[in-house]
Amino acid sequence: MTPLTAAQVTAAIEEMAPLHYQETYDNAGFCVGHPQTGVTGVLLCVDVTEAVLDEALQTGANLIISHHPVIFKGLKQLTGHTRTERIVEKAIKNNLILYAAHTNIDSIRGGVSEAMAEKLQLQNRQILAPKEDGSIGYGLLGDLPAALPAKDFLQLVKTNFHTPCIRYSQPPATAISRVAVCGGSGAFLLNDSLAAGAAAFVSADFKYHDFFDVGNRLLIADIGHYESEKDVLDIFYHCLTKKMPNFAVRLTKNDTNAINYF
Numbered sequence: 001m002t003p004l005t006a007a008q009v010t011a012a013i014e015e016m017a018p019l020h021y022q023e024t025y026d027n028a029g030f031c032v033g034h035p036q037t038g039v040t041g042v043l044l045c046v047d048v049t050e051a052v053l054d055e056a057l058q059t060g061a062n063l064i065i066s067h068h069p070v071i072f073k074g075l076k077q078l079t080g081h082t083r084t085e086r087i088v089e090k091a092i093k094n095n096l097i098l099y100a101a102h103t104n105i106d107s108i109r110g111g112v113s114e115a116m117a118e119k120l121q122l123q124n125r126q127i128l129a130p131k132e133d134g135s136i137g138y139g140l141l142g143d144l145p146a147a148l149p150a151k152d153f154l155q156l157v158k159t160n161f162h163t164p165c166i167r168y169s170q171p172p173a174t175a176i177s178r179v180a181v182c183g184g185s186g187a188f189l190l191n192d193s194l195a196a197g198a199a200a201f202v203s204a205d206f207k208y209h210d211f212f213d214v215g216n217r218l219l220i221a222d223i224g225h226y227e228s229e230k231d232v233l234d235i236f237y238h239c240l241t242k243k244m245p246n247f248a249v250r251l252t253k254n255d256t257n258a259i260n261y262f
Helices: 006-016 050-059 083-093 112-119 150-160 187-195 208-214 225-229 232-243
Strands: 029-032 042-045 063-066 097-100 123-131 136-148 176-185 200-204 219-222 249-251
Touching: 006 063, 006 097, 006 232, 029 083, 042 050, 042 232, 050 063, 050 083, 083 097, 112 123, 112 136, 112 176, 112 225, 112 232, 123 187, 136 150, 136 187, 150 176, 150 200, 150 219, 176 187, 176 225, 187 200, 187 208, 200 225, 208 219, 232 249
Parallel strands: 042 063, 042 249, 063 097, 176 200, 200 219
Antiparallel strands: 029 097, 123 136, 136 176
């Protein structure tokens, strides 16, 4: 039986999150390897690391699908001096295919922000910052099943996102009901969250002065970049196994979060 090609496997993801949805600065799609190569197995990860490459080789998977592209900025040399160079060189030497779905899957309904909204059981969901015809965009806005005091809301977020640390701003005086969420670096949506009447915004990578700027008008809950996006693995998995139920798809056993907490 002829194996499926990498292009045929990743077509399932592109049907859900077409590559033309990605931002111009992004590099989603094939980063390393030929799309017409036959696939022996798929390994899913948020970030490609050298440990993930080793895991793929050990499990017999030659296609690695990640959320973050391993090649984000242009490579001018392959000398092994940087992490990216070592990963690309090792992937090429071992005939591994590296593919990423990044801002294209960030901007769709059913994508990363939707997974965050599911964790909080947000109701009446709508796109926070719509693009094009309004069917895609960044972030989601919704209502909690019941309003919560800020302290209880933060505990809910900490528990449901399995994060050891939340950086948060001064809580508003009223209970939290309307909530905005965005996977990854969501600070660019602060004004959209305020304009939409959100009482809390759950995302990551806020700068120091962002916390000053919102005052107590909005509760910023910075849960960490990886913590906000790790459910993309389940999105990948369900997408691929629904289309190819008998195909070998694995979630990495490596924690690729580069940030540790003490």
